[in-house]
Amino acid sequence: MVAKGCGEAMNPEEFGRRVLEWFDTHGRKQLPWKENPTPYRVWVSEIMLQQTQVATVIPYYRRFVARFPEIRTLADAGLDEVLSLWAGLGYYARARHLHKAAQLLRDQHGGEMPVDIALVQALPGIGRSTAGAILALATGQRQPILDGNVKRLLARFAAVEGWPGQAMVLARLWDLAARYTPTERVADYTQAMMDLGALVCTARRPVCEFCPLAIGCVAHAQKQEMAFPSPKPRRELPVRAVRLLLLRSTTGEILLERRPPVGIWGGLWSFPECALGVDVTEWCRERLGLTVAVEPPWRVLRHSFSHFHLDITPTPVRVAESANAVMEGERFVWYNRLDSKQLGMAAPVRQLWTALTDDLLNDRNE
Ligand code: SF4
Structure with missing residues (x-):
């Protein structure tokens, strides 16, 4: 105006x-x-x-x-x-x-x-x-x-x-x-x-x-x-929405996946990511070979990059098997907070990791 x-x-x-x-x-x-x-x-x-x-x-x-x-x-x-x-x-x-x-x-x-x-x-x-x-x-x-x-x-x-x-x-x-x-x-x-x-x-x-x-x-x-004068308006950034699966085994480990070398968080460890519209139970069975029980998602976490916002829906998932029963390798790792290995994680993933492991600790203390 x-x-x-x-x-x-x-x-x-x-x-x-x-x-x-x-x-x-x-x-x-x-x-x-x-x-x-x-x-x-x-x-x-x-x-x-x-x-x-x-x-x-x-x-x-x-x-x-x-x-x-x-x-x-x-x-x-x-x-x-x-x-x-x-x-x-x-x-x-x-x-x-x-x-x-x-x-x-x-x-x-x-x-x-x-x-x-x-x-x-x-x-x-x-x-x-x-x-x-x-x-x-x-x-x-x-x-x-x-x-x-x-x-x-x-x-x-x-x-x-x-x-x-x-x-x-x-x-x-x-x-x-x-x-x-x-x-x-x-x-x-x-x-x-x-x-x-x-x-x-x-x-x-x-x-x-x-x-x-x-x-x-x-x-x-x-x-x-x-x-005055008004600064150049900031461009509205587009929003991308993803679901991150917080998979935990019956023995308390959490599944992390190494991200591809290119793209966001290239080469860092993150939670497995799936699209918002897919059936999580099916996705875990087909992609990971796991039988799971999906829990209600946490509230959306927004992380902003220079060119878009990423809206993450963290979704806790219980895995029916113990960690030993399923895959590990270059791409996946079952991880717990006592693990001595330091894994590189992006800030929002680290934030979710901390919340999830605190949650697990509380579960055990109750
Ligand atoms: S023209 Fe600029 S310097 Fe002059 S009174 Fe207005 S704001 Fe102050």
Whole structure:
């Protein structure tokens, strides 16, 4: 759900004025891409900054633009050299896209960055926010931006509920970004929003007392800064259900089976597993050659793996024969708690084992 009307108590003029006043005093103005901010230089900085901190980017940026001072020099260079100047920044697809886009600009746009946002956005590796940032920062064109920092700030300011990866939430944030982008001093405003998101409205500890927008910020008024934006929803995990048979012999041993080497609990010892719908008595006779009496199941035990939940129905089963009468070998073992052998068991199996052996002990003590 997306909050409506929240955070709009502050009109765009006041919002812009507050942001720009803050920028004039506190904004970052010494960044190397702010000296002579051509579309090319802003573009390179924006791409480098996508996954990397400012302090790390600065020396890379200086080396890169010293070697490739304009679009044509980058386009004419070999990809190997471009990648070698990128080495250490990571996410090398960014460098490949940059190089490819420079060649497209050389071949189709006379080596210049177009001023039409649709054309900028059509270049490899340039999304809507990066395109907006290039045009806003380099030409002052009134284009909103919505990088991760600005998303967080606006989501808090207007208490926009929901995860920004959802189309409706994203559309709402773009609406806010467009609404608050001023008509004057667009480049400074754009840099200011980036700086506010990076320095004040930070992910872990927003410093609202230094924020020029605190007076209109809904999340701050509600003391709910950290509730926005909503985190990515956790995927609903599928559920698998199995029955584990807690088979015990007349002499008190418990039957364990070694699991296959691949799959869950590969190679560990567990209780024999059968599907929930099968007749347990029949299954034990056919698969294990045992005559059994099935008892009521215990309550379901849930064990969660990264990709599914396993709902285990532990089912106690009494075996008519003594342990000696039935199979043992590589795959099966009759086991009791006094056994000196240590068998590897997964945590939920160990938990059931302990409960079952305690149960047996109680049986004997009664
Ligand atoms: S007041 Fe706090 S939560 Fe609101 S925009 Fe400013 S820093 Fe972010």
